[in-house]
Amino acid sequence: MTRSQAVRSRDRHAAKLSELGSVLRGSLFERAVHHSSGCPKCARGEGHPLWVLNVGYPGGKTRQVSLRPEQVPEVRRALDRYRETKETLEAISELNQFLLRLDRDEAHEKEREA
Numbered sequence: 657m658t659r660s661q662a663v664r665s666r667d668r669h670a671a672k673l674s675e676l677g678s679v680l681r682g683s684l685f686e687r688a689v690h691h692s693s694g695c696p697k698c699a700r701g702e703g704h705p706l707w708v709l710n711v712g713y714p715g716g717k718t719r720q721v722s723l724r725p726e727q728v729p730e731v732r733r734a735l736d737r738y739r740e741t742k743e744t745l746e747a748i749s750e751l752n753q754f755l756l757r758l759d760r761d762e763a764h765e766k767e768r769e770a
């Protein structure tokens with residue numbers, strides 16, 4: 657990879673970073689709530705589906721947020737956006753690291769020529 661290829665690729669990635677205000681970290685899972693008595697659905701063993709956002713923190717702590725069904729599509733999009741944003745940041749960081757090493761090596765060669 658040449659310097660100009662790395663810079664172009666980095667700038668393409670950076671241009672993709674948008675809608676940063678709507679990112680959300682965590683994972684989504686569905687679980688069923690079962691009432692102990694007085695609910696015909698639960699008496700039939702069906703239960704009620706409930707969506708939960710699970711967010712992990714350093715030290716193994718987690719927080720769970722129960723969601724209304726109508727919130728799920730937006731949460732899914734926000735989780736995707738977080739993942740894509742993180743991948744893009746990682747790609748930019750790798751390219752900047754490559755450029756850093758290139759700068760160092762070129763400076764080193766100039767010193768030897770002098």
Ligand SMILES: [Zn+2]
Pocket residue numbers: 689690691695696697698703704
């Ligand atoms: Zn029930």
